[in-house]
Amino acid sequence: MEYLFENIDILDPVDGEKRNMYVGVEGTGICWLSDKAPQEPAKRVINGKNRLLIPGLKNTHTHIAMTALRGVCDDQNLNEWLFGSIIPVEDRMTPEMIMISAQMGLLEAAAGGTTAICDMYACAPQLARSVRALGMRGNIGNVPLCTQNFSLDDCSVVETEQLLAEFWGDTFITPVCGVHSVHTTCPEVWDWVRKLEARYPVPLIMHMSEAREDVETCRKQYGDTPAAVLEANGLFANQPLVAHGVWVDARDLEILARNRVSLAHCPVSNLKLASGIAPVTEYLAHGINVSVGTDGVASNNSLDLFEEMKYAVLLQKYRSGNAQVLDSQQVFQFATTNACQALGYKNCGRIAIGYDADLAMLDLDRPGLIPQRNLLSNLIYCTNASDVRLTMVRGRIIYENGDYPNVDKEKIIRQFHDDVMPLLYS
């Protein structure tokens, strides 16, 4: 076998914790899982003393290229922030700057144990190539943001066709499409998406009911809620992934459940932009698949999924006044097994034989993680991205102790400082 994690504690989102285990990796998958060492020697043995192995985390809602916009504006509500502060700066980004900013974001994600992202932004084919070069997985698309005069010259259309031509059927990159949101697109966009879906069963992603005024705008324009309008216009036909879903009513939840829509819950971004708190426990009560996303770092301001899991569980306790309403295991599943379901990844998201070797190894040897009486409790409530020491995707290491074996970290950081920041903020 290629790798053997020796004498390591593991935490699986379904089976829970096991101590002092041996986990073997061969090819792209997990081939050995036992409290005994395998007979077969490994090309590399990784010492698991004071280490914890978990499935790599999946970030189901990102705009990874927004790294250069970190800290642009911290104190505005969603629409004021987006249209008043973010888009004017974004308009200064060239494709080259977007690509370097995205590569910078990917370094952060990989170092935090993230093994997959679901991203919508401009320059999607370039992002897909960067994700591929790093060795990560990505569901990548540039979804239309257009409220009038939509044409096939729109860059989202051009880039979607490029993504499909280059990556359809790829094992690491899933081209995705969708709509930015109901109120930032028009019926001509929805027509195009439906026609595209008839050609390729491309997974759809979209923002939905993020701020209260998004729902009010949609009601004024179309006489119904975003969930109802999306369903009526055929955009829920292929089990899409919607981000936010903060302002939903009981009928919306029924619509989402019957269409088997997955939710990308983004608690930190929703709090920061004062959008509200998604009723996650109601989603779960309706049998809706819930995952977690960070959103872009301009509204988070990090890509730390450990923090996202902690906020997700705390907010539902706060909302309900009931500490039992959501537990650590459920939110761990949000970022692993549920995320894999949302992203269409089979045999992924668990530490089990036959599953893909998408793994993150954490360092437990620091005062803030002692005692290790309950590994799951520590994972959700005490761990953060900087505790990750190694990230592996499909049996290949993409990050280890500050280094990235597949990309030139120094070059990306240098380009970011020299070629992005001076042009963006001069």
Ligand SMILES: [Zn+2]
């Ligand atoms: Zn977003």
